[in-house]
Amino acid sequence: MLKPVDVLMVGVGGQGTILASKVLAAAARAAGYDIKVSEIHGMAQRGGSVVTQVRLGEKVYSPLISQGEADVILAFEELEALRWLAYLKPGGTLIINNQQIYPVPVLAGAAQYPENIIDQIKARGINVQVLEATKQAIACGNAKAANVVLLGALAQKLPIEEATWRQALAATVPPRFLEVNNAAFTAGFTAATGSGAGC
Numbered sequence: 001m002l003k004p005v006d007v008l009m010v011g012v013g014g015q016g017t018i019l020a021s022k023v024l025a026a027a028a029r030a031a032g033y034d035i036k037v038s039e040i041h042g043m044a045q046r047g048g049s050v051v052t053q054v055r056l057g058e059k060v061y062s063p064l065i066s067q068g069e070a071d072v073i074l075a076f077e078e079l080e081a082l083r084w085l086a087y088l089k090p091g092g093t094l095i096i097n098n099q100q101i102y103p104v105p106v107l108a109g110a111a112q113y114p115e116n117i118i119d120q121i122k123a124r125g126i127n128v129q130v131l132e133a134t135k136q137a138i139a140c141g142n143a144k145a146a147n148v149v150l151l152g153a154l155a156q157k158l159p160i161e162e163a164t165w166r167q168a169l170a171a172t173v174p175p176r177f178l179e180v181n182n183a184a185f186t187a188g189f190t191a192a193t194g195s196g197a198g199c
Contacts, residue, residue, distance in 0.1 A: 002033055004057030005158060006065045010084045011050050011076025012101050016147030019172065020074070021052040023151055026168035028056045031160045036063035048103070049080060056158075072157055074150050076133075077101050078117040085121065094126055095153050095192075097133035097146055129153060129192065136187040140199040142177070145184035152188025162189070 007024065011017040018039060025035050033056040040051040053065045067086050075081030075096040088094060098118060105111035114120070121128055133149040140149075148169070155165050165185065173181045183199045 002056070002058045003159070004055070004060070005072070006070050006089075007054045007056070007072045007074060007154070008065055008070040008084060008087050009052040009054065009074045009076070010080040011147075012080065012103070013048055013050055015050070015076040015101075016144060017050040017052050017076060020147040020151050021054050023148070023165070023168045023172045024054050024154070026171055027155075027160050027165045028054075028158075030164050030168060034058060034060045036060045038063035049083070051084065072154060074154055076147060076150065079103070079113065081121065082114065082117050085124075085126070088126065092127065093157060094121065094128045095150060095157075096121075096128060096130055097150060098130050099134045099146070131188065131191055133188065136191070136199070137184050140183040140187055141180040142184075145177075145180050148173075148181045148184040149188035149191075152185040152190075153192040155185070155189055156192035 009017050009021055021037055025037055028035050036055045038053040053063060055063060065087060069089050070087045071089060071092050073084060073088050073094045078100050081094060081096045102113055106113045118130055131153055133146040134143055136149045137143050137145040169181055169185060170178060187199055
């Protein structure tokens, strides 16, 4: 019996949220899960929110995750983590990239980016894991691989073999970027265990 898992991926346009969800779906499918995926693009080309809901289980009937039901939120950016925090279930895990990307209202001076977001989240007693995913991805050779650093950390939370994740990466990522993405996955995977980070 495969235990159901609901994963919410939140970020902004250009961060590779959709690619990450495709890798997760491929790995989960290979591991025998039924999968449903829902994607929401909010002006993604202009740095707007991109939200992907991935539901895994023995049999999944709906792609949508309700508030308070996500087992894991994978946040590619701090403000998006705060924005979607209500979807995390009690006892769930938030994996967050400590990157800040200012949305258009902030850039236009019409709003302020909240201060100390990670501290605010920790103060709520939430199980949060903070990664320097962008910094680690740069060390691996490409800042855009931050999404795969985060996937590496997520892999530690799911009952899917590491080799299955690697196969999913190879099937999803263009061959010329595979070496960098494998290194990024390793960086996130080891960071999640506390055994090291970086390339």
